[in-house]
Amino acid sequence: MESPRGSVSGTGLNTYVTQGPGDSVYSQNFWLITKGQERLYTGQILYMVNLDLSCNNITGEIPEEIGTLVALKSLNLSWNAFTNKIPEKIGALVQVESLDLSHNVLSGEIPTSLSALTSLSRLNLSYNILTGQIPSGNQLQTLEDPESIYVGNPGLCGPPLSKTCSTTVLIPSPxxxxxxxxxxxxxxxxxxxxxxxxxxxxxxxxxxxxxxxxxxxxxxxxxxxxxxxxxxxxxxxxxxxx
Structure with missing residues (x-):
């Protein structure tokens, strides 16, 4: 999809691509949403590594291959129609600092690999249909305003939410x-x-x-x-x- 020094980013349906030295590079100015803020980038963004596909109404599952983009600093897939589970291989994005998967139709449990993202400083999983216990990990516990990260997922439980997880499920016999x-x-x-x-x-x-x-x-x-x-x-x- 890109070289480690390039990026694919944009807002709405617009996409901008930058490539390595010697290749043609788009140099026009554009806005990029990262870490919850809109930032204006100008000129040649040669070394920025970001992926912003928000607000495109993309359907289907998040591909497992997303974990191969190990140079990503910011990943924004919010306001689409992604379904099924968050891929476990998303934990391979060891350099990612901002991860926004909010406002989709993602289900299942949050992968435990997210707790291994030591560079992560901003996470947004709000307004999906995620279920189960929130993974425990030092990095996830240091995020600011943790409850807003998981809002809109009534099936989630465990810290930092006030809803506790049931350890024993009693199944009544006939x-x-x-x-x-x-x-x-x-x-x-x-x-x-x-x-x-x-x-x-x-x-x-x-x-x-x-x-x-x-x-x-x-x-x-x-x-x-x-x-x-x-x-x-x-x-x-x-x-x-x-």
Whole structure:
């Protein structure tokens, strides 16, 4: 796109290109927005390295190749229609001092690589649809008026914003899962109680001879009583049918 000593910059739909020594150079005066200020540049801007594509209604994603422009000092892509995530490779712009991505449709989380831009003195990510926790980093903490950097992104959280990030997300399970768990617990408790009851009775009869005699006597009496009842009832119905 350019040599390290050249630049592509401009406002609106106008673009100005400067190239290295020996090449033709535009020398007319023009305004450039950088670090939030309009500056007038005149003559041959041979060694300025800036990219200003603001207010052009550009659509699509910010290309990953933006990270190859390692000589950039100022990058302004504001007031366009860029979508999707901010590319992680934007952290390769180690010399950038001003970065403005405001008033686009950028989504997803802010890349952590931004915290590595030690030369960054002005950042504007306002009025997008960014979400998640703001990356922590020494450079990001030194920026002036930090809350205005992220305004218009209700999905962002964490310092320097007052909105805290939730560390635990509780996902309610369906009602059927709760009912199945209750049924399983009830069956488990009933089975344990039944087994414990049988074990107590068995141990009692095993070690108490007197109780064992009483139990079997009661069992025999109950069996005889049941047998008599069945026999009497059976005889009654036979006589009635006969």
């Amino acid at each position: 009602l059927e899962d709760h009912e199945d768990a209750r049924d399983m617990a009830f069956i488990l408790v009933m089975s344990s109680g039944y087994a414990m009851g049988l074990w107590i009775v068995f141990c009692t009869l095993l070690f108490k001879r007197k109780w064992r005699i009483c139990w079997f006597s009661f069992y025999d009496s109950l069996r005889d009583w049941a047998y008599v009842q069945v026999a009497v009832t059976w005889a009654y119905w036979r006589r009635k049918d006969g």
